[in-house]
Amino acid sequence: MYIFSGVVELRIIQRLYDIYQKDGTDFVTCLYKELLLREANSIEIEHYHNLFMSGHSKISIINSVLQSNECIQHYNHPPAILARQKQTIAGILRTFFRSNETLFVQSLYRELLYREPDQAGLYGFVGTLKKQGNRITVLGNILTSEECISLLSSPHPPWKVDFENIVSCIIPSFNQVDLVKQCANTLKAMTTKTSYEIIVVDDGSAIQIQQQLLEWGSQENIKVILKNQNEGFSCTVNQGIRHARGKHIVLVNNDIIFHQPEWLEKMLNTMQSSPEIGVVGARLLYPNQTIQHGGMNADLYHRYVGLPADYAPALAIDDVHAVTGALLLIKQDVIADLGLFSEDFFTGFEDVEYCFRARLRGLRVVYCGSAAAIHLEGQTRGGHQKINFYKQKDFEARKQFDLKWRGYYHILKS
Structure with a gap:
């Protein structure tokens, strides 16, 4: 975690971890507040409930919301409220989507995998971005990786360790x-x-x-x-x-x-x-x-x-x-x-x-x-x-x- 002006500033993986531990309606409600900066309505809650019942995983739900058109709009054309919500996942990602390819990949590694990128991963993803330019795809690949899922599922994640x-x-x-x-x-x-x-x-x-x-x-x-x-x-x-x-x-x-x-x-x-x-x-x-x-x-x-x-x-x-x-x-x-x-x-x-x-x-x-x-x-x-x-x-x-x-x-x- 970060310490900023006396306030604890969490990385994205830490915020997702707290959401990941919730179930049902609480999971969907918290996810919407962090990613879409609004409450989920009853239709949306029922929709995700049905997805859970049909076997969809929590990480697939998180990824689908992250890659939704509404969420993508926050990265490209953020609503006025986003200026006051910089410490939400949407606010943090907004700053990354405005950076160059190298800094974008570095930031995703730090925020989602809680570590610095290895050279192969850094150069690989930067190369992908330079060729295709699809940052949402890179975000999804890192989010749904075994390493990220392992962190979200761990009973003892590394950020719970003292300095x-x-x-x-x-x-x-x-x-x-x-x-x-x-x-x-x-x-x-x-x-x-x-x-x-x-x-x-x-x-x-x-x-x-x-x-x-x-x-x-x-x-x-x-x-x-x-x-x-x-x-x-x-x-x-x-x-x-x-x-x-x-x-x-x-x-x-x-x-x-x-x-x-x-x-x-x-x-x-x-x-x-x-x-x-x-x-x-x-x-x-x-x-x-x-x-x-x-x-x-x-x-x-x-x-x-x-x-x-x-x-x-x-x-x-x-x-x-x-x-x-x-x-x-x-x-x-x-x-x-x-x-x-x-x-x-x-x-x-x-x-x-x-x-x-x-x-x-x-x-x-x-x-x-x-x-x-x-x-x-x-x-x-x-x-x-x-x-x-x-x-x-x-x-x-x-x-x-x-x-x-x-x-x-x-x-x-x-």
Whole structure:
């Protein structure tokens, strides 16, 4: 399941599972509400009752409703009510039917089979779509597969398992391959005592770049999620969080280089030292071994910038006003409480805003100076010479942040 703004957002298979456990009139009524966004009338209920009596299975009924003209109209020309029903099956499918072939198939695998697509399945269905273009057929094939039926029939489906005692490392990326590989390789080399998974989320890069990431991820046992559009940092990391299995989540910019053993253990130890801690940041260094980030002060400036990496005060563990999202540790129960990162910000200030939300809820934001990594600041955007696009986005983010938090800033600044 996903956690979004404090609300549990279920995948399609989880919604279908709950419907699948019902019988008779309850089954048909719930199915109509999710797929057609209306009540089933008495004639329709009697019709499906007769189908059940003649031996039709529940999955065949679900498939017939999904492929009905009325349901298809919701994907292509949704009624006004659909805008308010995004968390129904019909609303979720609507977004998929508007995406490209690769993202469509990926989404169906995640939503109906509760896993990432294997290469054979992905390429096979994408090839079918490019030749025939019939998305309803692909939807039906996956829905009626033995794997999907097994999930619907299982007494112990995988989503009923609690979050695992691992750390989910989420690497957002845009138009980068080598940086992502460097980041992931150094993460693996410097993380040997803690169980983890790596999730790379590509924010709408060129097709050839996404293809390279997908093939590399398959070889390296790294989950790669491809987005259809460039939507910014918050949307991208939120997508990763929705797919995370770990009780803890660490956000890692793709231009981070890990050089210190046990960096993750140090951050985890800090997080686990008090239940009041909600967010943990780390000491970030420039390649020349001077400090880039040591937590943020009341004026939201990075502390200790330009000082030597081993500057004693920067090695401390202390409470700060905010930490950067370039390397940031959070817990799933904090996400359940606070929600995901605000998608009002394209890039910039979403990390500060999250820290402010945590502090407003009485949680501590802690800088862990004993954990360090190198940050090639700005490389993920194309280097220090930021293009005008990102300058404008930074300006908009600061303005949005000031508007949102000016009423609380004097409280949190104290």
